Amino acid sequence: MSIPGLHKSFTRKNGVLHAEGVSLEKLAAKHDTPLFVYSRQAIEERCREVTTAFAAPRCRAFFSVKCNGNQSILGLVRKIGLGADIVSGGELFRAKQAGFTGEDIVFAGVGKRDEEIAAALRFRIKSFNVESIPELKKIDKIARKLNRKARISIRVNPDIDAKTHKHITTGTSANKFGLLIKEALKAGALIKGMKGVELNGLHFHIGSQITDPGPFVRTAKYARKCVAEFGRIGLEVRVLNFGGGFGVSYDGRQVTPVSIFARQVLGELAAIDQEVFIEPGRYIAAPSALLLTRVVYRKEAGKRVFLILDSGMNDLIRPVLYQAYHHIEPVRKRPGRKEKVDVVGPICETGDTFARERLLPRLEEGELLALTCAGAYCASMASNYNARPRPAEVLVSGTSAKVIRKRESYKDLVRLES
């Protein structure tokens, strides 16, 4: 039986949840909790699933560093042949440190600063995904000063609603991202007269956690129209970048695999021959990890039962920020009647709730739980709120487990302060 929200490399053996060949009870005893636990096999298989669906030589995938920029995770992804999709100077640094070359990197984001643009130009990145005309002018100016030519993809806002959570919808005209086609064509006309930049493609990213290929297919259709419109003003589009957004299953229900997205999108593009880029993050990383945590108290208050964990919204903010569902799995199988409980963290905010009225077996103080599907937008969005050191992270490979990020110490909390 597979565990909801996790790749099949997480299994139960003799009643105890394992990451590949390693027991989570053993990991908790050795590394303490809360602890992010990744499976190498999971990451590698998810990467291969993506690169098989969107196959070379026509396609290339750039892993979205914002979902998980850990050096070891980036290293695994890079070895399989993916590039890196970055949105800041910090992510450029992370990608460089993990061994990506300039040719492996595309750079999106609405607020690129001068020094971030200059650093990316010096590293000769593959493409800037440009989100506004002032940004285009800025890149041109800095590139001329540095005697470089920046390769540009104009991010087009297709005004297509991806029908996902409002905080992670990006492709409608109400969002701050990209340029509507009229403006994008104006940007194209400007590029023709610029010496510091050259157009290589168009970029689209309509949102995240998208489970219906429909909006992607509409975007691909729209992209074809855009290629024609750019052609009419004498600009060749060589690359179409569809961004990320492929959704995963957080609750165990089947979702559309990336191969179906690929078949439908590439089918829509069969009559044209542009290169196709994608920037998946969640699809690769989310089901490759869990957050291991322990029950600190079982508190009964009137009719409610609260399980208070040693992990909170500072470690995993998705439930409070997006009302996201994360499956909760007891590490040791507990037979018997289930009860409805509120699973909460220790933070002094009511929002610090992982689940309300969740049906779980009766769990006592000290027991271990796994919050699943925690490999994307969890560790990377963690904070020190309530002066809580961020969790350690381990990567399991077969029967061995390596610490890929040390647990922060109290000293780390004040290290940069005076």
Ligand code: LLP
């Ligand atoms: N490309 C661009 C330009 C993006 O903005 C994003 C995500 C991606 C690629 C990767 O999308 P993915 O394949 O991971 O869906 N924190 C939110 C998700 C925010 C997504 C932001 N952009 C969450 O936890 O659901």
